[in-house]
Amino acid sequence: xxxxxxxxxxxxxxxxxxxxxxxRLSRRFGISPIPLYLLAGLAFGHGGLLPLSASEQFFSVxxxxxxxxxxxxxxxxxxxxxxVGNLRAAAPVGLLDAALNALPGAAFALLLGWxxxxxxxxAGVTWVTSSGVVAKVLADLGRLGNRETPVVLSxxxxxxxxxALYLPLLTALLAGTGLIGGGVALGVAVLAVSVVxxxxxxxxxxxxxxxxxxxxxxxxxxVFGLTLLVAGVAAQLKVSAAVGAFLVGIAVSGPVAHHAxxxxxxxxxxxxxVFFVFFGLTTNPADIPPVLLPAIGLAVVTITTxxxxxxxxxxxxxxxxxxxxxxxxxxxxxxxxxxVIAGLAVATPGIPAKLGALATAYVLIxxxxxxxxxxxxxxxxxxxxxxxxxxxxxxxxxxxxxxxPDATSQ
Amino acid sequence: MRVRVEQTSLPxxxxxxxxxxxxxxxxxxxxxxxxxxALIVYDADDPDAxxxxxxxxxxxxxxxxxxxxxSLMLGQLAGLRDQAAGLLTEQIALPAGTPFxxxxxxxxxxxxxxxxxxxxILRGAGVIPSPGPDFGFETGDVVVAVGTRKGLDALTRILAxxxxxx
Numbered sequence: 001x002x003x004x005x006x007x008x009x010x011x012x013x014x015x016x017x018x019x020x021x022x023x024r025l026s027r028r029f030g031i032s033p034i035p036l037y038l039l040a041g042l043a044f045g046h047g048g049l050l051p052l053s054a055s056e057q058f059f060s061v062x063x064x065x066x067x068x069x070x071x072x073x074x075x076x077x078x079x080x081x082x083x084v085g086n087l088r089a090a091a092p093v094g095l096l097d098a099a100l101n102a103l104p105g106a107a108f109a110l111l112l113g114w115x116x117x118x119x120x121x122x123a124g125v126t127w128v129t130s131s132g133v134v135a136k137v138l139a140d141l142g143r144l145g146n147r148e149t150p151v152v153l154s155x156x157x158x159x160x161x162x163x164a165l166y167l168p169l170l171t172a173l174l175a176g177t178g179l180i181g182g183g184v185a186l187g188v189a190v191l192a193v194s195v196v197x198x199x200x201x202x203x204x205x206x207x208x209x210x211x212x213x214x215x216x217x218x219x220x221x222x223v224f225g226l227t228l229l230v231a232g233v234a235a236q237l238k239v240s241a242a243v244g245a246f247l248v249g250i251a252v253s254g255p256v257a258h259h260a261x262x263x264x265x266x267x268x269x270x271x272x273x274v275f276f277v278f279f280g281l282t283t284n285p286a287d288i289p290p291v292l293l294p295a296i297g298l299a300v301v302t303i304t305t306x307x308x309x310x311x312x313x314x315x316x317x318x319x320x321x322x323x324x325x326x327x328x329x330x331x332x333x334x335x336x337x338x339x340v341i342a343g344l345a346v347a348t349p350g351i352p353a354k355l356g357a358l359a360t361a362y363v364l365i366x367x368x369x370x371x372x373x374x375x376x377x378x379x380x381x382x383x384x385x386x387x388x389x390x391x392x393x394x395x396x397x398x399x400x401x402x403x404x405p406d407a408t409s410q
Numbered sequence: 411m412r413v414r415v416e417q418t419s420l421p422x423x424x425x426x427x428x429x430x431x432x433x434x435x436x437x438x439x440x441x442x443x444x445x446x447x448a449l450i451v452y453d454a455d456d457p458d459a460x461x462x463x464x465x466x467x468x469x470x471x472x473x474x475x476x477x478x479x480x481s482l483m484l485g486q487l488a489g490l491r492d493q494a495a496g497l498l499t500e501q502i503a504l505p506a507g508t509p510f511x512x513x514x515x516x517x518x519x520x521x522x523x524x525x526x527x528x529x530x531i532l533r534g535a536g537v538i539p540s541p542g543p544d545f546g547f548e549t550g551d552v553v554v555a556v557g558t559r560k561g562l563d564a565l566t567r568i569l570a571x572x573x574x575x576x
Contacts, residue, residue, distance in 0.1 A: 147452075320457055
């Protein structure tokens with residue numbers, strides 16, 4: 001065996017073992033392991049405590065596969081019917097979500113003088129809530145049965161679907177193909193997404209039948225291979241490998257999707273961890289302190305706008321005041337998607353190196369703070385805050401308490 | 411009067427059914443894609459929040475359904491007294507988890523095993539009279555059967571798990 005290979009094995013093995021310990025630690029405290037993986041990456045990257053040497057190539061390719069697996073499993077979560085069914089009902093909320101949360105990010109980048117391409121990148125970073133983290137928080141808090149939960153989920157679905165259009169646009173922008181090239185790329189993306197949705201709705205059964213769910217080995221190789229293939233072709237067409245993978249996930253449905261999810265999840269866990277580490281590896285920890293204050297400011301602003309998004313969305317759905325706050329706070333954590341977007345951008349010339357550092361700090365803050373503040377509406381003092389004040393209570397006394405008009409929002 | 415059950419899809423998770431009882435209490439069931447189920451009792455003060463979410467295994471859900479259904483069954487039996495002595499007609503909804511969906515009626519071997527006859531199937535708003543042994547069951551079918559109490563009970567058990575003695 002080559003000496004470089006043995007060093008690689010030692011480095012990768014040691015780091016993964018460490019990640020395992022970190023993952024266990026995070027579960028103990030009930031937080032997402034993502035921030036710890038990022039910190040580990042920071043520690044072992046360029047300018048970190050103990051830079052790794054031999055395994056950079058491995059982590060680079062592994063990170064690529066990690067993104068693809070993150071996206072294909074996201075696609076597997078949804079059926080095409082769910083996505084399209086959601087589209088009509090949740091489109092206004094989706095637009096509100098985009099406006100309230102993408103614009104602060106964009107404005108922030110422009111304020112820092114980073115140029116408009118960086119503005120588009122940062123808009124994406126602040127826009128997308130992590131559906132993985134939120135779904136886990138909702139399950140942990142036992143809120144899956146709550147009536148505001150479908151509102152939260154539909155916002156997440158809209159974001160995930162919007163990413164299928166945003167990512168190719170961003171890829172084109174970063175490749176510097178200009179306005180026409182970007183327009184063409186977006187056109188191709190819209191077309192590809194529409195075709196896949198139609199195919200998935202009409203012929204999803206056939207695709208799923210072609211990959212039998214009976215034999216786990218064949219299924220694993222079939223779905224994984226198809227995903228990499230489509231992701232590669234999509235990247236060749238400048239439509240972003242991530243989107244290709246997402247669409248494969250959408251097209252596969254039924255029992256095949258169910259079994260594929262079970263088989264691919266452990267693989268995703270490994271490579272997604274590699275991806276987060278790689279992102280940390282490529283970020284210089286020395287860049288973080290200068291952007292820490294801006295990151296905190298950005299987090300405060302966008303957590304506020306996200307709470308507002310959830311509140312308004314829940315009110316539209318006829319949810320009472322407490323449920324609106326629960327929906328708002330549940331939506332706040334950003335996560336893997338923000339890192340995926342920043343990861344696409346950091347290697348591009350013209351994008352300030354600080355953007356990666358800012359995104360890292362931002363995700364570290366939101367992903368840790370988000371699940372904690374999601375619990376706020378369950379505390380008694382928070383509920384007490386929402387009680388109508390004495391003066392108004394007298395006015396509302398006549399009506400049944402449950403049908404009291406919402407005093408705080410009007 | 412039938413209860414108005416609302417169905418809400420939970421993208422990526424499954425589906426939720428809920429309804430409000432006459433006493434004003436909202437009840438729901440969350441069915442996960444992987445078959446897990448949870449019984450949800452809502453908070454009267456905060457109509458959108460769950461007061462309790464009770465995860466149920468398949469057997470537990472079935473046991474609860476049986477318990478809740480038992481009193482209904484007794485009510486129906488009381489109404490059947492004026493029928494011919496010893497011979498009863500009963501509507502048996504194909505239970506969730508029945509092994510017979512997609513299989514022919516002949517597979518139940520109902521008549522030989524229980525002496526009860528399946529005389530019609532209610533499907534949607536329609537009725538299929540005198541189904542033959544080749545008739546294929548679908549989810550949501552309601553079986554109309556004639557037989558003795560013992561025979562009908564055995565048929566119910568066969569439809570539930572395929573085994574008359576189980």
